[in-house]
Each structure stands twice: as structure tokens, then as C-alpha cells.
Amino acid sequence: MENKEDMLEPGMSIATSVAPTAAAHVQLRPLDAGGAVIRTGLLAERQRTNREVTLLHGSEQLEHAGTIQNFRIAAGRETGERRGMVFSDSDVYKWLEAVAWELERQPSAKLERMARELIAVVAAAQEPDGYLNTWCQIVDPSWRWTDLEMGHELYCAGHLIQAGVAFARATGETTLLHVAQRFADLLHQVFGDDADLRTDGHPEIELALVELYRQTGRRRYLELAQMLVARRGQGLFKGGRFQLDYYQDSVPVASTQTIVGHAVRALYLAAGVTDLYAETGAEPLLASALRQWNDLTASKTYLTGGIGSRHFDESIGDPFELPPDRAYCETCAAIASIMWNWRMLLVTGESRFADLLERTLYNGFLAGMSLDGRSFSYTNPLQSRTGKLRHHWDPVACCPPNVMRLLASLHHYLATADGSGIQLHQYAGSRIATALPAAGPIELSIETEYPWQGAVAVEVLAPGDSEWTLSLRIPGWSRRATIDGAAVAPGTYAHLTRRWRRGDRVLLDLDIAPRLTVPNPRIDALRGCVALERGPIVYCVEQCDQSPGADLSDVATDAAGTPVDSGFLEDLGGVPAVTLAGTVSRQEGWAGLEYRDVETAHQPCSTAPAQLRAVPYFTWANRDKGAMRVWIPAPQAQADARHDSAARDTDTSATERGPHDGDH
């Protein structure tokens, strides 16, 4: 307990995944541990599966893959060769972080025992000087600090720190935190002055160090994070395996105009930069984060919230390069995006960040795990011609335990508080409890079938003893919304300031009806297509749900059509199905041909009506292996867009706007 002076007092309430200091530059503050509990509905079910199935599956797989054994070998408790990827230590740390948040949610003697045993092994593997990395310790001690570009040494340290902080916050148990702190102190010695001016090729350490500062109060960790961020963008990784953009190393963070490179690296870095802004108030960091976010959402984000267009280097592609079939959309990138958007929300208080967090959560993220909680996907494309098989584990196992830690901490993302009240960002059957500075203890009960139904009932269980404001996010996707029957504007927060009484109820009603979505005309890969959404849920068509003969290669729909609810799919956990009228065309004239002269291409094909049955995207690949698509061809959509513009050209007189620019 050598750092006891830095520790918070036991029993002192503290926020959870992200815990801004009292002086932090944030608009909103996370609730304290235990302040939110998800009780019913989809998210509760996912948390329960994670606790009861996935965490145990994960532990087995980490043993099976040798990932835990590596620590035993490094600790001298066992002998053998190291197994797994260079960064596999982080898989163990992420699993531990997941267990920590599970123990915050609810005690479990079994999970606590498993974690305690594992933490003891991790602690035993630590070198006397604080170093801890089983690759270096088992495979090659001379490797230390020699491959920052691809070695993931500080990345693994970051996940160790996050796990240590999580245990301290969730359970008060600080063994792992002290292991993390000793390693962080070593990092500060090595990288914290002018001796070694490098940083890690894979960001993650930055946000972890900020959190360690928040947890311990030791400024050295914050300062190290600042230094590491400031070093980036100067060509440190020149001559490396990839281009500088891959490492976010071509432009200093403060000057960055766009978000580029390896998606997970870019997003963890952006989250760390946002944390750094929160604790330092350095405006250039916030401005950079905002520019990157705007760039990301203007041209580089999939409808599912997924990020990353390229398999080759796992990178964010060029603007508008968003192929649905070759989408990379790594599950870890969705998780990193959720982490970043939460931080942006805290810093700005703006609902657009909660909107994107929601989109990513219910689509790009939830798709990363099978419904049974035992298999995972690394990439999450929006179209598959051949179907795909999820894997129970993978040699690159970064995603599964990352899914586990986010599912275990989902309740952290529901609500915040500030001096004047409580903000509800994500809706689930839940309890929210906090204490406001003026009004004192508040408790709310939220009853809802969200995301399947648009009605959200908020009941005040403990009203506080003075006026305060209840803020409700009205998602941007909702065509219309009401609170207690009165219209409110989507895409922002509705604020209800009252002297609340016990038993007061507020009924938010969102328009959950299925709707069609069209892509920006610049997204070439989606030209002439529409997607189907229902509330926050992106839908897809899977081959196994279609009529015989309705090959998903040949279906189309009408952008003017109206999708309708059509029952529930029991084999997918009772989720609502949506049906969309369409057609299936047999292109006999095209058999064996890829391209045709337009003069002869208009040969007849046989077209028949088809009812296209759609399911939530996140439930795909849980039944038959077969084709899937989110974006459905809608021939008239493209022509309509053109027609509209032509009409405008005709209707608009010269007095309304100037003549066309240019010389054409």
C-alpha cells in the first residue's frame, strides 16, 4: 500500500468508467457507482448474458489460448512457451475490468474469487521495477521499449491501468490498482522526461493515465499523458510498416483537421485527448476533437455507427469511402467510439454525441456478439454475400473481452448529473439515483420497452427538496416526439424544471415507427439504395427470412414505400420484424455477363413482388449462414433525387438565387 496517500478514502462515492475531477472542464458529470441500474429490456438481457455466460466463456478461452498461462510463466509459477499475440496481456486486463463492473452491479462470490486469483497471478508476474509485459518477460527481455510502433507495450499498460482503476472504484479492492500504479511510475521514469521522447504506436495509455490521475490525484500521470499526446504527429513512426497516418503520426493533435488511420488507434487517441481537455482546459485539444468528430460523422461513419472502411490496414478510409460489403467496422472501434462519444458528451453536454453513442451501441457494437453470448465478430460489415461465421475466440482476441467490459458497464452511459439536475441520455428500464448539490438525494424509476417501443415513463421515487431540472434526450432519429402529450423537438434535450414530488410521472413518447433512410449521394457504394431503421435500431434483410426464390442479390424496394411492423421473431429473442414491399427480379439476360452495351442492355427480366422481411442488424448471423444486407436497392431513389433537383431548377427564378457558377 505504498501509495496509500494517493488513494481516495474508502466509501467515498466516485463516478465509474470516467470520473472527472472537481475542477474538470465538463458540462455534465457521470453518476457515482451504483447510481444507475438497468433492470429490464434488451440492455438488461445483454448484461445478464454477459454476466452469466460470456464472462465465464471468456475465462475459459483465456485459459485455453494460454493468455492467462503467460502470466503464470512470467511469474515463475509455471514453465512453457508464451502463446498468443504480442498484445494478448490486454485481453486479460479487459476481462478483469469487465468483472470489476459486474461486481459493481451485483456481488458474485464466484466472479470475485476468479478475479482475485487472476489478480494475484498478474501481481506476481510484475518485475521489481514495476515492468509487466509477458511477451518481453518470457520471449525476449531485451525487447523492452524497442518496438513502440507495433509492440503495444504502453497499450497493454493502459488496459492494466483501466482494470486497476475499475477494481478500486467498483469494489474498493486496490491490489490491481497498485500493480498498475507501479507500472505507471516506471513509465513516468522512462518516458516522463527528456530521456525518451517517444510514444506508443497504439494509443490507449493516454486515457488510462488521465483516469489514473483522477483516481490517485497524482499529477505526474496527467503530465505524462500530456507529453505522450504532444509527441504524436511528428513522424515518430517514419519508416514503419505503415504510413504515418496509420499511427495518427503525420500531424500534431492540436493541428489535426481530419480523423485518419487505424480506426481503433484513432478513436482511443481521440478519447484520451478529450479526457486531457477535460482535466487541463486546453482549448486546442477540444477544438481538435471537435474537428475530428465532425469529419468522422460527415463522411466516415457507417449507418451502424461502425468505423473503419479498409481491411488492409484496419483504417478509416477516404471521405465517403464506405463500402457495405468490405466494411471493416471492428467491434473494438465501435467500443472506442462509444467511449469517445461519452467523453464528448460530458465535455459539451450536446445531444449529438449521445445520439451517435446510441446508434453505435445498438448496431455496430451489439452486432459484435452472438445472442447466446458465446461467439463474436471482429468485423461487422453491412452486407455479406456469403454469410459469415462468428468465432468463439480468435487468435486476435481484442474484441471479445472489450465487449465484456462495455456490456458490464453499460449502465454508466445512461445518465449524468450537473448542478441543476439530471440528464437522461439512454433509455432503458432502470433506476437512477444521485444527490444534487441543492436538492439532495433524487431517485427515478424508468419504465420502458425501449428500444422496441417509443414510450418512456419516468417516475420520481425520491424528489429532492428543491426545484431541479429533468433533461430528456429527444433522439434525432425520431420524426416527432411528445412529453405528456406536448410536442418537443428531436435532436436536443427537453428540459423539465419543477419542484418534483414523489410519484410524479413524465411520459416521453418517441416515434418508433419503421422508416427508410437514404445515403448522401457522395457515398458511391450506396447509390440508389435505402436502409430500414426502427427507432435507434438499424435493420437488415437476411436470406433465411425471405420467401423461396427471393435471392438477396436480386431484390429491390421503393423509397416511397412504407415499412410495417410484422410480428416478432422468437428465434431471435422476440425482436420485432419489419416488412417492406419490394420486388425480386430474375435477370436472365445477364447470366454470365458482367457488363453490357447500353444499347442492348434493356432486355426484359421477370420481376415479381416480394415482401422483404427485415430483422435488427445486431441479430444477424445468429441462425443460418446466408446473405445479408442493410442497404436495399431502390431504383427510384436515385432518380427521385435528380428529379427533385430538376424541379428546383425549373421552379427557381433568377431573383431567388444567382445564375450558376462556373462556365458550363
Add this chain to the structure above:
Amino acid sequence: MENKEDMLEPGMSIATSVAPTAAAHVQLRPLDAGGAVIRTGLLAERQRTNREVTLLHGSEQLEHAGTIQNFRIAAGRETGERRGMVFSDSDVYKWLEAVAWELERQPSAKLERMARELIAVVAAAQEPDGYLNTWCQIVDPSWRWTDLEMGHELYCAGHLIQAGVAFARATGETTLLHVAQRFADLLHQVFGDDADLRTDGHPEIELALVELYRQTGRRRYLELAQMLVARRGQGLFKGGRFQLDYYQDSVPVASTQTIVGHAVRALYLAAGVTDLYAETGAEPLLASALRQWNDLTASKTYLTGGIGSRHFDESIGDPFELPPDRAYCETCAAIASIMWNWRMLLVTGESRFADLLERTLYNGFLAGMSLDGRSFSYTNPLQSRTGKLRHHWDPVACCPPNVMRLLASLHHYLATADGSGIQLHQYAGSRIATALPAAGPIELSIETEYPWQGAVAVEVLAPGDSEWTLSLRIPGWSRRATIDGAAVAPGTYAHLTRRWRRGDRVLLDLDIAPRLTVPNPRIDALRGCVALERGPIVYCVEQCDQSPGADLSDVATDAAGTPVDSGFLEDLGGVPAVTLAGTVSRQEGWAGLEYRDVETAHQPCSTAPAQLRAVPYFTWANRDKGAMRVWIPAPQAQADARHDSAARDTDTSATERGPHDGDH
């Protein structure tokens, strides 16, 4: 000269790149060396640039990169570390093959001296047992035969053999052939019996061994090629870095239904399999090649003839996965495809193979080198949002010398002969000379501005002394064609059987008018787009040719429009430009948005007419760095296709066809 008994007699005429034996199962036979000379036009200019600029540039770059020096080091003539990729020896061999065919075209004391010196170094580097691989010899002698999966050892041997055969055929000089043969004998010792049942991860050795058999008459080389092909498809590379498909190792060749995996590997293998069929008559090999070709052209070939949809593993993608922006289309794959199609043409005599060869030659292949002959592209996408820079050389330098050897041997692909006459497959200002069995010496002069004009005049210079057949390929792309004014059918050969006289002229006229091409509706990435072609040339729009304000992200055209010739582009060597009426839309309502609810998406945008100026695709990226696209959005195209099918549904009575199948 230990193998002199195997060598053909000096002065005996022999075909060039591919030389089927007298017993071979071929419908058509290549001309002998010197039998075709390209004299004028685009291909002549490309050959001249290759000879005068590119080959010398290549020699400099091979020195600069250390690729030649590696041989000097291996020979003990110099000291130092080996530089370059594991397979870089093959770059030298390909350059030597290119020089050989240049010396066939026309003597050059300079090129001959350069080649002689280089061949001496290569010969000096050979081990006493015949082994030759500078990676193994310099870096790690124990590496020999240990990394067949990715080591390219037999691949390099294959290129050595091709270069040796080329020198023997083109110049009669057999030093390099003997080096190659000694290595091939070693390969036969090692892999030619039951001792080592493996093969190389990267095919190439197969077609080279067949050619070595053809050159030397030694059946052991043919038998080794057979063995190596037969071993494939049994999971030899299981546990390798990539999936088995990558190496064409998941299904035995004779059972292969589709063409999969790394594009260059797949295509070199297919070429070798076709050669093996030619010399053995083994029908399962031809059937496999035909199945693979049909699969390739039904759903896996780009409009440019380019092949390979994925950057990740340089592989052919799933059927209809043909993204224009992320097209890989490695230049080497275009070359391999040309090599394969030539072999398929010889074996079958069918014009479809010459059609695809032409498409690939003028588009996917020619794009691989800059107009000045000094820079190259490795990948050849059909869309670029940011422009691309060609490179003067690349650490992976497989493509540049591959371009050189194909340009130097382009004349091999013009014409063939069989017992009854001469077949003209590719048109260029050229002379064709051969001797037919019955008719004796024939000589033809072809005058044409092809591919820029559709008129091809064939004049008989030496008529022979009995009736024979002149066969002219009528390209499938030509909407109509005439020979001496009489209509002939495109997509096959026109056969003219006559007792020819000196001075007889035949005028073939092809419809070279610019035309629009539409994609198969199943190619998702091209939905609602058209491409512009003119004769065999695929066109593209480059940003630098458009009016100010006509951003290529926002242009569209009309599938019912008519592209028109519009002058010549002097800065691109005088190639014809084509103009297409279109529009440019400013999507103000979409600024910052990627997706919108269809209910609110139909906001007006300002649309202005624009004349889109297109240039031959192969000339792109020779001026400004800027956007480029082959496929142009044509909103009505998609809707039209649907309208046609709807009309058909309405018009067609039940007596014409049965009711729709299926239950929808």
C-alpha cells in the same frame, strides 16, 4: 553446353513466348520469332518507349535498389548485405526476359551488352548443384526449401527459366537457358519424386517448366510441372499466414469450380494448367481452366480487365464484389491474365479469349505505366477520390519489369496460324509473316489507326501459292462491323477463304463510336452508374479535364445520352477525348450529413448542366493529382432497368410464359 542434345538446332524457326510442341493440343499456333512486327500506332509507341526509356530506367532502378548487386554478392564478386524483398531476384529475370524480346524485335548492341554482363553475374551466382536464390545464398543458407508458402523460391526459378528460354528463342544465346536448366534439374531431383511432395505457394514455375520442356524436349520438366499442379489443393499450406484459397490450395485443380485467392497466383497457375493441358491433352485440366475462366468473367473481372478486388490479401473477391475505388487490379494480375487468355485462345481458337486479352491489354495493363515510361502503378483502381501518385520504383518491384517483358513481346499476341490459314487477333499497324504448310510463305501488311479508328486495312504482300483462310477477329464490343462493306457478326471470327493475290486488300470496319456501358445489377458497387467506352478503350473522367465547379463527387449523366468525340488531348499523346452531357449538383442540404430520413431527404439542390470530358483510362494520373472515375452516376439507369422489367410484367400474357415461381 552439357544439354546440347536437348537444344533445338540453331536457325530452326520457333515460336516465341509460348511454343506448343508439334503434338500439342492446340487449335492455333503462335508465329515464329520475327513473324509479327508492330510498326505504327499506340502499341508501337509503347514498345518504343519501353525500349528507349523504360528498360534503361529499369536497369538503373535494379542497380539502385540493390537487386542486381545481390547477385554480385552471391557470386562472391562483392560483399555487403542483401537488399530487397525475398522474391526480388525475379525482377532481374523479368528484366532480362524483356531485353531478350527487344533483341528479337531489333538488335541493340547496348542492350545486348547490358544483358550479357548481367547474365554472367547471374551464372556466376549459381551454386555448384544448380541452386540459385540470392536470399538463401546471402541471408541464410539453411533457409533452402523451408518456406515454400511465402518464400517464392520456385517462383523465382520460374522467371529464371522464362528468361533463359526467351534468350534462346530470341537470340540463340543459351547461357541463361543453361543456368535455368541446371536449376530445373535440381528442382526435379528435389521435388520430382516422392521425397518432397510439396509445391510453391506462388505458382509460376508450372508454366515455366512446360516452356522449358518445349524448348529442350526433356519430358522431366513437363512431368515435374504435372506433379506440382497435382499436389495443389490438398491443404499443403494449412496453418499458413492466409487461408488455403489464397494459395489455390483448398480444392485440387481438376475439381476446381471457381477461381479464388491471390489474383496473380491464381492466374499464373491457370496459365500453367492450360499449358499442361496443351502438352498432355488431359481434359480435366482444360475443363477446370474453362470453369475458372467462366467464373472469372461472370462475376470477378473489372471493366478494365483488371482482376483482384481486395487489398488485404491481394485476392479475387466474392462474386460481384467489384468496388471501383478499392479495386486492387494489380498490374501483374493484368499481365498474368493476358498470358492465360493467350493460352486459352491457342487451345480453343475462341474469340472470347482474344476479346478479354484486348480489354485487359488496353486498359488494366497499359494503365500500369506512365506515358513517359518512367513510373508505374501497382494497383489500378477504377475510381480515386484523392488522385494517386505513380512510383518510379517500389520496394515490391514485381510489376515494372513485368510490364517491360510484356511490352517487349506485345507483337507475339497479334496473330496465329494453323494448317488452313492466318488468324488476326489484335489490330495494329504491323507486318505479319509466316509459312503455311500448303500455301507456303505468306506476308501481310496491316494499316490502321486502331484502337483510335475502326478501319483496319489488310494488304497481301506475299499471297502463297494456294488457297488459304484469313480470319479476322470481330471484337464483341463493336455494335456492327463490315468487311469490304458487307456486314459481319461481332463476337467471333470472320473467315475469308480465297486464292489470294499480291496486292489484295481487305478492309475491316469496326464501330469505334463512343458508347455507354451498364453493369450487371448484381454488382452492388456500380449500381446506377454507366461507363464510357470507345472501341476497346475504357474511358474515365479526370478532375483536371472538368469545368471549374464540376466536382467529380457531384457529377451525373444520362444513360440515354450519346457521348461524342471532342478533339484530341495533346498532353496525353494526342489521344481522342470524348464528351458526355451531364450535370453537376451541389448538395447543399447534405453538408455534414451522411444519412437522412427519406421523409426529409428530398430537399432541393442546385443542379447545373456540365459537359463531362473523358480520357482513356490508361492515360489517367499522368497530369495533375486529382480525382478520377470510370463509372459515372446515371440516375435513370437503375430506374430504367426496373421500368423495363415492369413493362415486361404488364405486357406478358400468361400464355407466353408460366406464372411466377415461388410463393410471393
